[in-house]
Amino acid sequence: MKRLLQKSIVYVLIASLVSLASPAVAQAQMIGTLTGLRAVERDANLAKVSAVLARAEVRDQMKALGVDATLVEARLAALTDAELSQLAQNIDSAPAGGVLAVIGVVFIVLLILEAVGVIDIFKKFP
Amino acid sequence: MIQAPRGASAPLVLSSEPRAVRSAFYSFFTLVLLALTGCATHRNALDPTAVAHLPRRVELTDTPFYPQEAYQCGPAALATVLRSADVAVTPDELTPEVFLPGRKGSLAVELIAATRQRDRLAYRLDPDPRAILEELAAGRPVLVMQNVALKIVPTWHFAVVIGYDLDAQTFTLRSGTIERLVMSTRGFLRTWDLADRWAMVALKPGELPATPDMHKYMTAAAELEAIGRLEAAKQAYETAREQWPNSAWPVLGLANVQHAGGDLRGAEESYRAALAIEPDNIVANNNLAELLLARGCLDEARAFAARALKHATGTPLEQATLSTVTKLEQATPRSEAECR
Numbered sequence: 001m002k003r004l005l006q007k008s009i010v011y012v013l014i015a016s017l018v019s020l021a022s023p024a025v026a027q028a029q030m031i032g033t034l035t036g037l038r039a040v041e042r043d044a045n046l047a048k049v050s051a052v053l054a055r056a057e058v059r060d061q062m063k064a065l066g067v068d069a070t071l072v073e074a075r076l077a078a079l080t081d082a083e084l085s086q087l088a089q090n091i092d093s094a095p096a097g098g099v100l101a102v103i104g105v106v107f108i109v110l111l112i113l114e115a116v117g118v119i120d121i122f123k124k125f126p
Numbered sequence: 127m128i129q130a131p132r133g134a135s136a137p138l139v140l141s142s143e144p145r146a147v148r149s150a151f152y153s154f155f156t157l158v159l160l161a162l163t164g165c166a167t168h169r170n171a172l173d174p175t176a177v178a179h180l181p182r183r184v185e186l187t188d189t190p191f192y193p194q195e196a197y198q199c200g201p202a203a204l205a206t207v208l209r210s211a212d213v214a215v216t217p218d219e220l221t222p223e224v225f226l227p228g229r230k231g232s233l234a235v236e237l238i239a240a241t242r243q244r245d246r247l248a249y250r251l252d253p254d255p256r257a258i259l260e261e262l263a264a265g266r267p268v269l270v271m272q273n274v275a276l277k278i279v280p281t282w283h284f285a286v287v288i289g290y291d292l293d294a295q296t297f298t299l300r301s302g303t304i305e306r307l308v309m310s311t312r313g314f315l316r317t318w319d320l321a322d323r324w325a326m327v328a329l330k331p332g333e334l335p336a337t338p339d340m341h342k343y344m345t346a347a348a349e350l351e352a353i354g355r356l357e358a359a360k361q362a363y364e365t366a367r368e369q370w371p372n373s374a375w376p377v378l379g380l381a382n383v384q385h386a387g388g389d390l391r392g393a394e395e396s397y398r399a400a401l402a403i404e405p406d407n408i409v410a411n412n413n414l415a416e417l418l419l420a421r422g423c424l425d426e427a428r429a430f431a432a433r434a435l436k437h438a439t440g441t442p443l444e445q446a447t448l449s450t451v452t453k454l455e456q457a458t459p460r461s462e463a464e465c466r
Contacts, residue, residue: 029450030416031443033379034348036409037341039442065228075223078239080352087235091226095321097271097284098197098231099302 034080051081057088065091172311176256177292184262185289185298186210192217193303200224200232203284204240206300207269211328213244231282234271234324238349245358246328247346249335253323255315258297259290260336266327267300273320282321287314331361340370348379356383374404381410385417393417408438412447419454423465428454 055076062072079087087094190209194202194217201217201224208215223240224232238248251257251268258268268287275281285307289298297314301307309317318325329335331350335343347362360383366376381396397414400407411434418427431450438447 029446029453030382030385030413031409031446032348032352033375033382033409034345034352035446036378036443037345037348037375039408041341062226065226067226068222071222075236075239078223078243078353079235080349083235083239087233091233092229094233094235095271095273095280095282096226096229096231096233097200097203097282098229099199099274099281099283 034082038082051084054081054084054088058084058091061088061091172255172259172292177259180259180263180292182293183289183291184259186262186265186267187288189267189286189288189300191300191305193305197230198225198232199284199302200237202302203269203286203300204232204237206286207267207326207328208241208244208246210267211246211330213246213328215244232284237269237284238326239353241326241328242350242353242355245350245355246330247333247343247350247358247362249327249329249342249346251325251327251335252337252339253325255311255318257337258287258325261327262287262290264336266329266336269326269328270299270318271321271324272314272317274317277320280320283317287325331358332365334365334369338369340366340373340375343369344375344379351379351383351386356387359383372403374400374407374410377403378407378410378413382413385413390417390420406433406437408434408441408443408447411437412443412450415450415454418465419450419457421465424454424457424459426465 058079059072059076062075063069067075076084190206192202192205198217198221201220204220204224205215205217208220220240223243224236226232226236238250241248251261258270261268270285270287272283272285273280274283283302285299285301287297287299290296290311291298295311296308297311299307299309299314327335329346331347343362343366347359347366350356350359350362360380363376363379363383366373367380370376377396378400381393381400384390384396385393394414394417397410397417400410401414404410411430415427415431415434418424418430428451431447431454434447435444435451438444
């Protein structure tokens with residue numbers, strides 16, 4: 001029994017070593033259509049961050065932002081590499097639409113704040 | 127030419143305190159004025175000649191309405207446009223895919239991603255009000271992002287534009303809990319302006335937008351390919367090929383999808399067809415070289431790989447083409463008999 005266990009461990013190790021080595025040998029350098037299109041327009045987002053790193057970063061961020069761990073992978077799989085590297089940089093700051101449309105209310109509140117001198121927003125307009 | 131005397135600016139800086147008070151007053155005054163006029167700017171006006179060919183009034187009354195719950199305007203708005211593109215989905219089903227609890231909202235990029243996951247093209251419109259009108263006139267509701275507060279204190283919102291009225295100068299939206307929100311053109315365009323004029327429609331793969339742009343359409347299709355929705359990507363590429371027969375990109379996209387699906391013969395034919403249109407296309411040259419290498423046709427592969435590298439030098443594709451060339455150099459020569 002013990003021998004069988006040892007043997008199977010050895011096989012598993014061999015298999016994992018082989019699988020580690022093989023992609024380098026056989027990997028085709030096919031260029032995806034999206035990569036090609038972005039290269040044509042010299043997209044600034046192209047491979048700024050490696051897709052692998054970006055994916056890991058976005059995965060952590062999503063969990064930190066309260067996304068159910070069982071859903072994170074599916075959400076990552078729906079994103080392109082360029083989107084992942086963009087999200088890795090701005091998931092905390094990119095516009096997140098959520099409010100009920102109370103158009104004007106916030107505006108009026110800010111107007112009042114401006115009037116009593118709590119804030120001075122106008123100066124920052126371009 | 128008006129030349130400001132150098133000395134003139136100095137006193138302004140020195141007397142900063144009363145000036146700050148005064149400028150705050152002017153700021154407030156201008157802000158009130160802006161509020162009263164609805165922040166009228168020239169660029170917000172619709173050019174009458176540009177929309178002369180459109181119906182004066184459109185309202186897509188059949189568009190479903192999902193009143194949003196809490197912060198779920200993203201899922202609600204997305205479900206609305208997806209329904210209109212024949213995808214049976216509810217906001218509740220979309221929430222786990224697009225809602226970020228920590229941000230109390232949804233990001234535009236995830237709405238795009240969820241659209242793709244359902245085999246629909248997420249086609250981003252030009253940042254031009256006319257683009258919205260064109261889509262509405264073609265019967266498609268438009269998902270828009272709005273900033274309903276101020277530029278520096280933004281409050282982001284997703285809604286669906288379902289109609290416009292050129293005479294009354296209004297837009298009609300499915301928004302939040304309001305089934306039929308009528309906004310003045312000025313008011314709507316102000317909120318849209320402040321959200322960088324973000325707008326998209328969901329297209330079925332065989333469908334073209336009202337004013338199709340090849341690069342935008344191909345990008346949306348290629349995004350389907352990139353996340354593995356190959357069948358939908360293929361349909362979109364075929365639609366694109368009919369629309370833009372003189373471009374290599376739709377055929378090239380088709381080739382890539384065929385290759386990814388294991389149809390090597392079909393892929394080779396399509397790569398060659400793409401190169402017949404655009405002999406210097408880097409991607410087509412590189413990928414055909416890879417395909418020929420796999421078939422054992424080294425000589426022919428080297429020619430295509432060399433051409434790919436030549437045109438890729440200095441572009442983001444240089445590395446990929448270089449590694450194809452290197453791989454071909456290292457490949458063991460086999461007899462040409464193997465090339466079949």
